[in-house]
Amino acid sequence: LAKTTQPISMDSYEGQEVNITCSHNNIATNDYITWYQQFPSQGPRFIIQGYKTKVTNEVASLFIPADRKSSTLSLPRVSLSDTAVYYCLVESGNQFYFGTGTSLTVIP
């Protein structure tokens, strides 16, 4: 099983870079890693997806080491509106393994 593990919570000040790491020790060769953001009373929203090395888009970067047993979501210069729960997801075959989520609180 491609079980995912994340820290339960993190705090950060506004303007700082935040890195959230997800462990997925049993990831398979063809599995992709996706990160989602969820605000209260809303469904998760896609942030970024990757398979290996580094992926960057307009809101985040995703770092995946060569062994792919972990991945790190990097949010540059967070703001108060980035306070949310962040989930990593490993898509393995027809199954989707979400982590328990990391609750990020951005402090003024």
Place this chain on the structure above:
Amino acid sequence: ETGVTQTPRHLVMGMTNKKSLKCEQHLGHNAMYWYKQSAKKPLELMFVYNFKEQTENNSVPSRFSPECPNSSHLFLHLHTLQPEDSALYLCASSQEGGPRSDTQYFGPGTRLTVL
């Protein structure tokens, strides 16, 4: 607004009631999903439909019955639920479900409370 809508947003029902949750996607996707989100637990995939055919049923109790009449609509029929079934039920869609990367778009969820 993700292009995936769910109704109702909140539902309170007794254990003997029968109710249905509705999901509609306006994205032209071919795969739709039901998830259960309980407090302090990972999202649990319940059902997957791909081109209207159910492709996954993750050992979900029979008191939950999905229906997918077309690629745009997905229902979850509920009957004789238990209090532990209280949770946020999320619907999602993607271009095409399957063993490849496929971004899912989630609806806002239905908050279900079983008394």
